[in-house]
Amino acid sequence: MQEQERARRPGGRSARVRAAVHQAVTGLIAERGYGNFTVGDVAARAGVADTSVYRRWGNLEALLTDVAITWLTTTSPIPDTGSLDTDLRTYAANVARDVSGPDGLAVLRLVIALSTAGDAGVQARDAFLAERGRQLQVMLDRARTRGEHPPEGLDILDHLLAPMYVRILFGTGPLTPAYVNSLVTRLLTPERIP
Template identity: 70%
Template sequence: MNEQPDAPTRPAPEPASPDRPAARRPGGRSARVRAAVHQAVTDLIAERGYGTFGVAEVAARAGVADSSVYRRWGSLEALLMDVVVSRLTERSPVPHTDSLADDLRAFAAKAAEDVSGPDGLALLRTVVTVLATGPSGEAARDRFLGARAEQLQAMLDRARARGEEPPEVLDVLDVVLAPIYLRMLFGVGPLTPQYVDTLVDRLLAARRPPS
C-alpha cells in the first residue's frame, strides 16, 4: 500500500499581546447595513416627511431585505429613534472643555446648528410625531431624552469635579434645549448666536448666589 504524504500542517496563529493586538474586522456588514438604513431614513424624511413611507421603502432604498430591518429594529418608530439618537450622540457629541460656561455655549450652538440644518427641522418634527403615538411614543421619548441626558450628566459631573456649581440636567433641557426646539418648530424668530448665548446666560445667572 502506498503511503500518503502527511498533510501539511498550518502554523497556529500567534496569541494577541499588547504589542500584537488581535486582528479585527473594521465595521463589517452590520455597520454598513446600519449606515445605509440610517441614510435612507434621513433622506426620506427630508424629502417627504414622516408618515409617508414604511419599512419596505426604507429597506428598498438601503438595498437590504425588509426582514433585516425588522430583525434589528422591530418597528419603524424604533428605527426612527435610533436615527435621531445616533445623530445626537455620534454626530453631535457634548463638548469637553475646561469650563462649564464654554461647554454649555458650545453645546447650545451645536444644538441650534443641528435643528437649523437641511434635515434638522424634518427630524425634529418626526420626533414630535413619534412621541405622540402612545406607549411606543413613551418608550421613544425615554430613549431620546435618556441618551442626551446621559451625555449632559457627564459634562455636568466634570464641571462639579473642577469645583464649579453646575445646574441639573433638567435645567439644561428646560432653559436651553426647549426654547431652541420650540423656536425652530414654530418658526418664531431665527436661532442667532446671540439668542443662543442668551439662553446659556439665563441658565448660568440662575445658578449664581444673590448679591
C-alpha cells in the first residue's frame, strides 16, 4: 500500500508543479512581457524552488517552449464531425475562444517573442508552428479520406488563423461567431485561388 502511494504521489505533485509553473509564466508574460522576468520570478509566483524549475526545464527558453506547446496541444482540439465544413467551423470557434481567453494573448505574444530570442527561441517558434500544422493535417487527411477536397494547411493558416491572431494581437476587433464563420466561408468558397 505504501509503495502504491509513493508511486502515485510524485506524478500528482509533478503535474501540480507543472501547472503552477505554466500558469505563473502566462501570468508574467501578460503582465510584464517577454524578457522581463526570470526563472526566479516564475518559481516565486508558482510557489516552487528555482531548482525545481531548472531541474525540470533546464533554462527559461525550454520552459517557455513547453508552455507554448502545452497550451497549443491542450486547447483548440481537432474536431471530427464527419464533414470538413463543420470540422473547420468547430475548429475556428475553438481557436477563437482559446486565443480570446486569459492565456491566449500571452501565449501568442510569447511565440512571437521567442522568434527573436536566438536559436532556442526560433526552435520554440518552429515547434509551435509544427504542432499547429500537425493538428491541421490530421483534419485535412480525414477530409481527404472521406472524399472531400480540403484546402492546404497553409491556406488555413493564411485565411483562418492569421486574421484571428492579428485581431487578438492588435486588438482590432472581437472574434465574434459571425466573423469567425465568415472566415471559414471565404476559405471554403470555390472561387478560392488554388
